[in-house]
Amino acid sequence: MNPVIKINGLSFGYEFGDSVLKDIYLEISPGEMVALVGQNGAGKTTLVKHLIGLLRPPAGKVSVADLDVANTRISKLSRQVGYVFQNPDHQIFHDTVQAEVAFGLNNLGLPREEVEPRVTAALSDVGLEHLAHENPQRLSRGQRQRVALASVLALRTPVIVLDEPTTGQDYQERKQIMALVEQLNKAGHTIVFITHDMSLVAHYASRVVVLCQGRIILDGDTREVFRQTDKLAESLLLPPQVTVLANQLNEPLNTSVSPVILSVDEMQDYLQRVREVKRNGTGD
Amino acid sequence: MTSNNFLIQLNNFTYQYPHTANNALKSINLSLKKGSFVGFAGPTGAGKTTLIKSINGIVPHFEGGTFSGEVLLNGKAADTMSTAEIGRSVGTVLDDPEAQIICLDVEQELVFGMENYGVPPAEMEQRMQKALASVGIAHLLGRSTASLSGGQKQRLAIAAALAMLPEVLVLDEPTSELDPLGSEEVFRVLKQLHQEQGMTILVTEQKTDLLARYCDQLVILREGEMVLSGTPREVFQHQDIFELGVALPEVTELARRYYPQAEPPITLDEGVQFCRNVILSFGG
Amino acid sequence: MARVIEYIYRDSIIHQLNPVSKLAWALGVMVLALTFNDPYYLLALLLSVGLVGLTGRVLKDLSGVMKGLSIFALILVLLQVIFYHGAYQEAIALGIAMGLRMMTVVLSFLVFLSTTQYKDIILVLTEKMKLPYDYVFMFMTSLRFVPTFLNEAIQVGYAQQVRGCPIDSGNPWRKMKAYIAVALPLVLISLKKAERLAIAMETRGYGSNNRTYYKEPVISTLDYFVIFLVVILIIGAIILRCKGLGVLH
Numbered sequence A: 001m002n003p004v005i006k007i008n009g010l011s012f013g014y015e016f017g018d019s020v021l022k023d024i025y026l027e028i029s030p031g032e033m034v035a036l037v038g039q040n041g042a043g044k045t046t047l048v049k050h051l052i053g054l055l056r057p058p059a060g061k062v063s064v065a066d067l068d069v070a071n072t073r074i075s076k077l078s079r080q081v082g083y084v085f086q087n088p089d090h091q092i093f094h095d096t097v098q099a100e101v102a103f104g105l106n107n108l109g110l111p112r113e114e115v116e117p118r119v120t121a122a123l124s125d126v127g128l129e130h131l132a133h134e135n136p137q138r139l140s141r142g143q144r145q146r147v148a149l150a151s152v153l154a155l156r157t158p159v160i161v162l163d164e165p166t167t168g169q170d171y172q173e174r175k176q177i178m179a180l181v182e183q184l185n186k187a188g189h190t191i192v193f194i195t196h197d198m199s200l201v202a203h204y205a206s207r208v209v210v211l212c213q214g215r216i217i218l219d220g221d222t223r224e225v226f227r228q229t230d231k232l233a234e235s236l237l238l239p240p241q242v243t244v245l246a247n248q249l250n251e252p253l254n255t256s257v258s259p260v261i262l263s264v265d266e267m268q269d270y271l272q273r274v275r276e277v278k279r280n281g282t283g284d
Numbered sequence B: 001m002t003s004n005n006f007l008i009q010l011n012n013f014t015y016q017y018p019h020t021a022n023n024a025l026k027s028i029n030l031s032l033k034k035g036s037f038v039g040f041a042g043p044t045g046a047g048k049t050t051l052i053k054s055i056n057g058i059v060p061h062f063e064g065g066t067f068s069g070e071v072l073l074n075g076k077a078a079d080t081m082s083t084a085e086i087g088r089s090v091g092t093v094l095d096d097p098e099a100q101i102i103c104l105d106v107e108q109e110l111v112f113g114m115e116n117y118g119v120p121p122a123e124m125e126q127r128m129q130k131a132l133a134s135v136g137i138a139h140l141l142g143r144s145t146a147s148l149s150g151g152q153k154q155r156l157a158i159a160a161a162l163a164m165l166p167e168v169l170v171l172d173e174p175t176s177e178l179d180p181l182g183s184e185e186v187f188r189v190l191k192q193l194h195q196e197q198g199m200t201i202l203v204t205e206q207k208t209d210l211l212a213r214y215c216d217q218l219v220i221l222r223e224g225e226m227v228l229s230g231t232p233r234e235v236f237q238h239q240d241i242f243e244l245g246v247a248l249p250e251v252t253e254l255a256r257r258y259y260p261q262a263e264p265p266i267t268l269d270e271g272v273q274f275c276r277n278v279i280l281s282f283g284g
Numbered sequence C: 001m002a003r004v005i006e007y008i009y010r011d012s013i014i015h016q017l018n019p020v021s022k023l024a025w026a027l028g029v030m031v032l033a034l035t036f037n038d039p040y041y042l043l044a045l046l047l048s049v050g051l052v053g054l055t056g057r058v059l060k061d062l063s064g065v066m067k068g069l070s071i072f073a074l075i076l077v078l079l080q081v082i083f084y085h086g087a088y089q090e091a092i093a094l095g096i097a098m099g100l101r102m103m104t105v106v107l108s109f110l111v112f113l114s115t116t117q118y119k120d121i122i123l124v125l126t127e128k129m130k131l132p133y134d135y136v137f138m139f140m141t142s143l144r145f146v147p148t149f150l151n152e153a154i155q156v157g158y159a160q161q162v163r164g165c166p167i168d169s170g171n172p173w174r175k176m177k178a179y180i181a182v183a184l185p186l187v188l189i190s191l192k193k194a195e196r197l198a199i200a201m202e203t204r205g206y207g208s209n210n211r212t213y214y215k216e217p218v219i220s221t222l223d224y225f226v227i228f229l230v231v232i233l234i235i236g237a238i239i240l241r242c243k244g245l246g247v248l249h
Helices: A043-047 A097-107 A112-126 A141-153 A173-186 A196-204 A222-225 A229-234 A240-248 A264-279 B050-055 B082-086 B106-116 B121-134 B150-163 B182-198 B206-216 B233-237 B248-258 B267-280 C019-035 C038-056 C057-083 C086-115 C119-129 C133-144 C144-163 C173-201 C221-242
Strands: A004-012 A019-028 A033-037 A059-064 A082-083 A159-163 A189-196 A207-212 A215-222 B007-018 B025-033 B037-039 B067-071 B090-093 B169-171 B199-206 B217-222 B224-232
Touching: A004 A043, A004 B106, A004 B224, A019 A043, A019 A215, A033 A043, A033 A112, A033 A141, A033 A173, A033 A196, A043 A159, A043 B067, A059 C038, A082 A141, A082 C173, A097 A141, A097 B007, A112 A141, A112 A173, A112 C119, A141 A159, A141 A173, A141 B050, A159 A173, A159 C086, A173 A189, A173 A196, A196 A222, A196 A240, A207 A222, A207 A229, A215 A229, A222 A229, A240 B007, A240 B248, A240 B267, A264 B248, A264 B267, B007 B050, B007 B082, B007 B090, B025 B050, B025 B199, B037 B182, B037 B206, B050 B169, B050 B199, B050 C133, B082 B090, B090 B150, B106 B121, B121 B150, B121 B182, B150 B169, B150 B182, B169 B182, B182 B199, B206 B233, B217 B233, B224 B233, B248 B267, C019 C038, C019 C086, C038 C086, C119 C133, C133 C144, C144 C173
Parallel strands: A033 A189, A033 A207, A082 A159, A159 A189, B037 B199, B037 B217, B090 B169, B169 B199
Antiparallel strands: A004 A019, A004 A059, A207 A215, B007 B025, B007 B067, B217 B224
């Protein structure tokens, strides 16, 4: 399929300081769910800001949905790419949740008959329809994050970028947000999300891109990326606990490659299989 | 005043923020000896932050609101002391590294509290060196605070609290804005302070696997109530733990699927041992 | 622009001067700049301020701001030419004088701020000039948060633009409305930050009595010399001015 995001030889540096991105090549196809990981300062946020024209590439080419980011207005790009910021307080300023979500739609100049159903749908997607008339300032951080998410969802863009959508949230809220993102992906949206939480990556991403000091050092299927423990260690990332557990256990099965375990469920299956192999006496 | 051995005591402490309908804390009873290392977990809105604030005097002195019951510090009622007075024995670290760094350079940040309390300048030098060494950032003296990483900023915040020679450190989600590496950095420093200086530490945290590995005691809060308390292992072993909205370490979750009643492993090493046993129990 | 009013860590003789003498110098420069309106006099004054900046090894860091200011100065000249009722040459001279004056005063304060640590400014204002500590501290701390604030403003601007907010619109009315969408979250965020900061300060004993200071800046003979020089220069300037020198017409 024709990629929806094409980054070709992108390099970028801020006015004072070292270059932040070096020679980035990345293509993302419609419908992918990509996790962008790396330590703080690896260049993750700088990279995604290029997807919506908040930063313009000085070297290399970035295009989204066949629009060249270098010479397309943000207001036009924002019809293709929705961008959820890390801190919801950077955007929330209306006195009702409903008005906050309608803001982007009004900017698009949509007629009122279309705005209302879209707002309602977005709020119901994030599970906040009962708080539509509440003042966002009275909600919890997790709820405000969902308001911010709804305000981007309402724009119905084919691509959605989320910068650390689960920071500062508790366990349940993290699961809720990610379940929602997964649902959006299944509905056809292309998703790019930044996170530090490797178990979220293991659970939800189909592809992982690892940035280290401005370069892409790993890019591939989630399981394949987590197999590269040496490279991950180089960028100071630690796979989920069960993944490391299975690695350290290092129990040979009757396959030549040891499996990469991504979840507790998989670990349970794996142990089951190891036991069967042992019982049948083919393990040693 | 130390009629008993408890450094911190909450007796039937109930608190309500101004302009709210519900109690943020409900009949909390908690007695902690000098040298405790206690982690507090629970979903958003469970009262973790409020509990920390009621120990450092921000509740009720700064926030207002109404309370019943008492908070005792070394046997003395906290509501009869000013925040500044409490600050002499309770050092505080907040979640946002940006908002709690008050000064422009590391040296000034460290002496800020000491100057306020009228510490003689000759003594400041000594305390400053010791505090910096305790958190492992002696090399950062002379740097501007803006140039530090998130993890370094949080360690500076801990050092600034230590320079006032507190009896207890309270930390409110000190790693929520940090990456995994920075989070580990902070907890390693806490562990060291606890072991080497016998520092009493109270910390709220979403990352339960950090609490599992570092704390002696774990308290789970829900809707303003203390619902579970004990060693991390005891708490994770409890049958209700899955309903309380806290994440279990993955090894613990795995083990509980096999033996819901037994003592679960809580660290990676224990997890490896556990899996070996599981395999052996069926193998051979 | 974000680092305009920050202390710049360098080792120089200007950095070592007592804040009192540096403040006296900056105020002296302001008096001199207001005394004269002859462009040559003002140019000489600006060059002298530049020389001090050079000695303080901060001139290069401030060059970006000075570039911006010179554009502003050019606009001042232009406005004079357009609106001045009189001879064309007179208008240009007056415009240049105004521009130079502004640049001189701003640069001298920038040199002062970039070579003097905040804590020393606070200390001098409270201990030497007996201003109330609370107000001085609050004022200086709000200055300290200007770069943070500007950074937040950029982030908020981004967050609104990606929702199609027409900040980049050519229509001034739409643009103004768009800025409300930036201003409001910024105010809300700043209030939250201020509350956090207040809590951080409270828990570290802010407002207890009997405060001490870790390091008090020393007054050296060089400082006495600088202050003496500033006084002489001001007296000299007043004498020149009374004789009608350094003033146009």
